[in-house]
Amino acid sequence: MTADPFLDEVRFDADGLVPAIAQQHDTGEILMMAWMSREALAETLATGRVCYWSRSRQALWRKGDTSGQTQRLVELRLDCDGDAVLVRVDQTGVACHTGRRSCFFRVADGGAWKTDQPVLHDPKALYGHSHG
C-alpha cells in the first residue's frame, strides 16, 4: 500500500474499512451505504469509477461489474472525524440489487417497514449469481 498523506487522513476501522455513503450528485438521493478499504478508495479516485469492499465476499467490489449499474465519481467528501466518506456519484440505472433505484426503499410507517419504491429492473436480468 502506498504512503499517501491524503489517504492517511481517512480513519479506517479495525477491519481496515470506512463507511461510504453514495448520493446521486444532482438529485441528492441517497442510493446506498457500503464500505471502502484503503485500496478501494484509492482505486475509486484513480479511475473515477466507484469501487467498494465487499464484506461478504472479502474482495474489491467494482460497482456494476456484474450488473452494469456503475457509479461514476463526481465528488468525494470526508467528515470531520475522518471516519466516514460521502461519495457523490452519477448512478447508471439502479443502485440496489433488488432492482430499485435506492437501497433505502423501506420507510417506517405505523410500526412497520413499508416499501415505497418500485422495482425498475428485473434483478434476474441484472445478475448472474451475485450482487454487483
Add this chain to the structure above:
Amino acid sequence: MTADPFLDEVRFDADGLVPAIAQQHDTGEILMMAWMSREALAETLATGRVCYWSRSRQALWRKGDTSGQTQRLVELRLDCDGDAVLVRVDQTGVACHTGRRSCFFRVADGGAWKTDQPVLHDPKALYGHSHG
C-alpha cells in the same frame, strides 16, 4: 429491551450498532453519519427527536442536548440488507461540532482535502465540554 418485530428487522452489528445517515429532509444535504443502538433507534421513533449512540462516550447521545442543535425526525428508512438506516431530519442550526452545517465539509481536490463550508456557529459557544 422490548421484543418488537419492527426493530427486529434492523441488523445491528456485533457491537449492537447500525450506521445512521442523517439527511436534511428538504434540501437533501447529508449532515452527518453516526451510529444507533436498538435503544437509540427506539427512542428516536418514540420521541421524534434523533438520538444516537456515542461510541466514544458509550452512552446514548441525544443530539443537541449540549449544543441545542437538535434533529427532528421526519422520516426513517431502512436499506435492503437491514444494516443501515437513513434518518431524514429537520436540523436546527448546524450538525457538526465544528460549527459547520454538515460534517462532510472536506472535499477531495487535487490530492488534498479542502474545506469548502464556513463555520456558522462558534464551537465554543455551542459546547461546554463535549460533542452533542
